[in-house]
Amino acid sequence: MKTIEKITSLRAQMRKYSLAAYIVPGTDPHASEYVTEHWRERMWISGFTGSAGTAVVTLDKGGLWTDSRYFLQAEIQLKDSGLSLMKEGLADTPSIAEWLKQQLKPGANVGVNPEMFSNNGYVALQNELQEADIHLMPVDLIQPIWVERPALPTTPFYVMDLKYTGKSVTEKLTELRREMKHRHADVYVISSLDEIAWLFNIRGTDVDYNPLVIAYAIVTQGDATLFVMPEKLTAETMKYLVNNKVAVADYECIINAVKKIDANDAVLYDGAKLNRALWNAIPKGCKKVECASLVAQLKSLKNEVELEGTRKAMKQDGKALVRFFMWLEENVGKQNLSEYDLMMRLKECRAEGDNFMGESFGTIAGYNANGAIVHYSADEHNCAMVEKQGMLLLDSGGQYMDGTTDITRTVTLGEPTEQQKVDYTLVLKGHIALACAKFPEGTRGVQLDVLARQFLWQNGLSYGHGTGHGVGHFLCVHEGPQNIRTDLNPTPLQVGMLLSDEPGVYRAGEYGIRIENLVAVKQGERTPFANFLEFETLTLYPYDQKLIQWDLLSKDEVDWINAYHQKVEDELTPLLNDEETAWLKEKCKQH
Secondary structure, three states: OOHHHHHHHHHHHHHHOOOOEEEEEOOOOOOOOOOOHHHOHHHHHHOOOOOOOEEEEEOOOEEEEEOHHHHHHHHHHOOOOOOEEEEOOOOOOOOHHHHHHHHOOOOOEEEEOHHHOEHHHHHHHHHHHHOOOOEEEEOOOOOOOOOOOOOOOOOOOEEOOHHHHOOOHHHHHHHHHHHHHHOOOOEEEEOOHHHHHHHHOEEOOOOOOOOOOOOEEEEEOOOEEEEOOHHHOOHHHHHHHHHOOEEEEOHHHHHHHHHOOOOOOEEEEOOOOOEHHHHHHOOOOOEEEEOOOHHHHHHHOOOHHHHHHHHHHHHHHHHHHHHHHHHHHHHEOOEOEEHHHHHHHHHHHHHOOOOEEEEOOOOEEEEHHHHHOOOOOOEOOEOOEEOOOOEEEEEEOEEEOOEEOOEEEEEEOOOOOHHHHHHHHHHHHHHHHHHOOEEEOOOEHHHHHHHHHHHHHHOOOOOOOOOEEEOOOOOOOOEEEEEEOOOOOOOEOOOOOEEEEOOEEEEOOOEEEEOEEEEEEEEEEEOOOOEEEEEEEOOOOOOOHHHOOHHHOOHHHHHHHHHHHHHHHHHHHHHOOHHHHHHHHHHOOOO
16 A cells, blocks of 8 residues: 555544644654554554654645654655655754644644553643643554554564573562652552563564563552563563562453543553553543652662673673774775675674674664764665775674673775864864763763863864764663763663763765764762762774874873774674684774
């Protein structure tokens, strides 16, 4: 069925319910970043395959809102769809609510599937539309028209061994219940897939790139229940859950279970994650306690077993990158290589590593101008050929049973220009400044962000993305609540948190430069003034010394690079053969 035909079917449903508009977001009932095929409703109705975007359809118009990463892609995919591209972030682009207020008359009804909106997102939209006497109506109109909809995945999940997690389910539930008690909460409804995977020490294959299990959970002071499709259970996992005093219920029973919560109970939830349908199911008499996810906070503080596992994963990742870049140097300019070929070869190199379970996100291999597209995505039929000249930005990561990796390296494939060297070095200076930061306990990421940007700013340069995101332990490569960016985030950085350190600079139509390592927050010195924290750099792969303008660096910065390269050489050499060792030694040579 063509997109225009799907939209015609949707409009027929809208007329049945007297709706003037219908909104289709690109998410799922669990507020996930990556969505399994069953829930790719926005992709199905619009034909737009980007990871971020929302479709809005009225009876005679329609639009697709997405950000600058996808403007070019969306222009192509929306052709003949009847949907206009609405470029988010541009001054003249109205928000969805603003556009609806322009298009609709007072008294109009707008349909949304309440499972696809967080409670907070639903309330914010509802409040804004009510100003124009426009009303939200909770209704699912995609289900009746998506006839050949893929089923939810039924592959069984598996249990993570204590040697990887460092904490048992019992220990985690005890910690969680302690936090619930502090907030006077009797019941906690959990919908985020990575939080459920972490809490119960289970992993699965339901979602691309993230080892997650589609499930819900309810935790009280006395018991815990995992809501999961029966087909996903095995005798082994059932025994594991029973032994850990975790009850099991059918995934489809979550709404009824929430409705049956005792009306005298105080129910805890994260309004930014719990979907509106579940929030509506909480009995009216219950005291509703909203707070940022307790599980997300506990999960962000990696224990020593998780940190040591991540260090092991970094060694496997470093080995894979040595083999990949050796291969690239040997073959670029000698055979026809596309960005897609590079992505496939890198995946092969990672797959040779111990405990490798898959990629942690889709590799970004941006050659020359494509490197300036921050979240560029090449595919087999639409990508650039890579030559023995210019620049390559490679942002990639792996999922290992031990941990999750995410690294960006920008390399020159020929002789760099002076501008390229200066740009690269300014990015590197900010990257080092953040890596070397020492800060008092209680410091938030927003207070450190300028360290990475300062040298770019001083030269009239900047970048639009965040400097650092939280990272999971064999979980999501993007996790909260911590981050390092210009946005205000009240979460302080704490010992055990993993973050990325990834400043960049992007010259449209020419090239992009980003340098990324993962760092862990660790204990620093204690003085009469404060308890200081600092970062441990975990990623193991050298910087491209051909791109460094050494005279722009201070002695301390040169010493830091030398020390880092020595660490990379020392950690990776035992994993390499003689040829690889010699190659790495050259890349890590002291300046």
